Amino acid sequence: MSVTVETLEAMERPPVTMSSRLDGELLEVSMGPQHPSTHGVFQMNVALEGEIVRKLKPVFGYLHRNHEQIGEQTSYLGSMPYTDRLDYFCSMSNNWAYALSVEKLTGIEVPERAEYLRVILAELTRLQNHASLLGFLLSDMGAWGTPLMYAFREREKILDLFESLSGSRMMCDYMRFGGCRVDASDDWLAAAKKIVDRFPKFLDEFEELILQNEIVIARTQNVGKLPAELAVSAGVTGPMLRACGVNYDIRKVDGYGIYPRFKFRIPLGDHGDTYDRLMMRALEMRESVELLRQALPQIPAGPIMNPKVKLRAFRPPIGEAYGRIEAPKGELGFYLISDGGPNPYRYRVRPPSFINLTILEDMCLGHTVADVMVILGSIDIVMGEVDR
């Protein structure tokens, strides 16, 4: 971190009016971009009064590679492996969101077995994303290493499942327009069931050891409160929104895929503070386990690809479509415009963690620098998706 003392007006470009009690000397600190707790190359220019944050401006773009333009220059299928790199923790959800949008654009049906596989893999993704997020968040709070390793132990098991199915741990490139790439064997499903059945044990242990920890509670309760109206207006989605008590889960609202067939509950928070956001992840993992326990035994036999779809020389009809799913981090959407050619005319990603950062400043104002790290950790960002 580099520290300079200067008047804030001189630092800003273009000038933004300050509404601070001290119209003059605030300490401008550049947090990041190279810092372990910024979850990637993310920078925040913070104006401090003592240790209290009076102003915070996020700086984006260190990982920008113009994903959208590359998507417009590749074929529809060519973008599929590239979506893995958006939110590299949740490549399965990214694949699904993209496949769903193209299926809407073209009007493709998906076979039932493929729908089941998609639900299973998306929920496994949610489990490993939330588990590792809790680990990272705790390591931001100073519980270095141990909780993260507990979470990674569980994540490893799920990544092994992904690897045995798709050939890759993180860059799965598993879904296709109108189905999935490879079929899951009975052995794979049995192994998945075993891991899912054991998962609540980890959750019990984790909650008992860490989520009820006195220090965690002191660091997170009443920190970074987000009012529900602001969250809705700012387009915050996912566990962050539900921590404010807004009941909005796209799995329920849109009912995409075959989610309406399963019974699961949507956990909601009361206060919208960091502790609620933390608990939201723990509770959502339990619901995902419930979902997986229903989906794994029910999976029917059958084809996994719609035979009518020709992936080579894939040309959707002229039109546009916006498809969205409930990714672990929030609403992940793809907006596609087709001009009838082999490439999309417009390929847009609606990244949940980028839009969730809109209210970062509002949540951090009045808190200390140490709290900023915790608040940022609870938003759950991945820079591959934020900067695209």
Next chain:
Amino acid sequence: METLEQIKNRAELAARGAKIDIVVNPGPSQQSSLLIDNEHAVAVAQFLRDHPALGFDFCSNVTGVDWLDRTVKKTTKVKQVVDGVEKEVDQTSEETIPGYLEAVYHLYSMKLKHGPLIIRMQTMNRTDGAKLPSVTPVWRSAELQEREIYDLYGIHFDGHPDLRRILMWDEFVDHPMRKDYVPPDDFEWEPTPHDDVLERAKKHYTARPQLDGAEQITAQPE
């Protein structure tokens, strides 16, 4: 959710003078959109958010689209007198549609759990008229996304609280998501004083004595 026709009529009644067109989506996704004129966009947006039966409080996705100049060929049958006999003749006319930039907003309602309603706005042209009103005062979620459009497409949003480049660096001049964008050969090229320094340095040197025969090799024959 009400049909687009109903929403259009309601919005036109509420925001006086607003001109709204329905843009039909020919694809199978059944997502048609409303084209809103720029002058009344903020009033229409406010109406869409605040009306109890519509309640679009959640602006999910905001994005830009670049449409270049297009020529559309039209064939029309025209009656012409050829050699004293009236005939119907096909006449092809080329119509040039000037290019424009477009901002597309996907709205949902969290209260009433319906959507999407897609609204779009078009700029006058792709150069000096690339201006649109900002809806950030209505939906805060447009803040970063409109900044991104400004950065990547070059649409200037009037009324945006903090319109700066977001993904590209501040010194960058072009807008990389435009369809006619050509990336430079070398992003990191910068004019160095190298050549000037070399010129100045030459003044301090005497010409190097040439070895016998060397001039014959390098010199051009006269």
